[in-house]
Amino acid sequence: MSPTPQDAPKRVLLARPRGYCAGVDRAVQTVEQAIEHYGAPVYVRKQIVHNLHVVRSLEARGAIFVEENDEVPEGSIVVFSAHGVAPEVHEQAAARNLRAIDATCPLVTKVHHEARRFANEDFDILLIGHEGHEEVVGTSGEAPANITLVDGPEAVAGIEVRNPEHVVWLSQTTLSVDETMETVDALKRKFPALQSPPSDDICYATQNRQAAVKIIAPQVDLLLVVGSSNSSNSVRMVEVALAAGAPQAHLVENAAAIEEGWLAGVRTVGLSSGASVPEVLVTEVLAWLADRGYDATDEVTHVEERLTFALPQELRRDLRVSRAATSG
């Protein structure tokens, strides 16, 4: 699109939905409630969600983040992150007598179920996702002998399967919808009998945040996505914005990370945030922009989200028991 005329008022287009999804909200609440119920410290394996602000806030309340179960003292509480874990992580926790609370997002768990089901039917499973991402590591661990990672359309040429007539694709939940379909198209050209998952693996929150960014991207001179660089869905939103016509788009951890130079000649700023980002960080960016004259904000809504998830059952059970004891 052509840039906004230089006499146009400075303004911000705020994408909606943005920020916390149901799975992140549940995971953060899980750690908060676990600390409140069991007392600090509560150990958390990996970043509970991929956002530094969230991790630091939970550390201040008494969470201790570790990389692996063997860093957790025997008998302690450990929370598994929203990205999911391989079955062997549960086994290691049991062997160390840890009390595990699994905060894996139910939409990631759904992909784990699909992986197990197709592996039981001895499919070759082509898992579209990013090498090394925690979610991919967890899903692959469900059926390592059956799963092959496909990291983007350019990886398709090197993919081999045992039986091209018995092959299915699954995906990480936080990918770019468009790039994933490119990868699927390339896979279908190579394996015409390729089957699709029974329902979308890319989750509603990822899809909605990308769709909202696509709506505003052609109307802005600069698009900012608040999110951490290890947050897959946040990084994808920047890519989607650029592909949808934003002349420049940047991922920023917080307001302090915005570079003044990006604002040169900019009248309309687009703003959104990844699914692991608390709204306070967006509010701070809005204040930063308002200080520089971008004080008119219009929210552009793609869809209203109302989904919520119940806390992990092992935590709900303990909370119920303690409430019953208190009221009795």
Ligand code: SF4
């Ligand atoms: Fe769950 Fe999607 Fe949120 Fe990941 S981004 S935690 S899969 S709802």
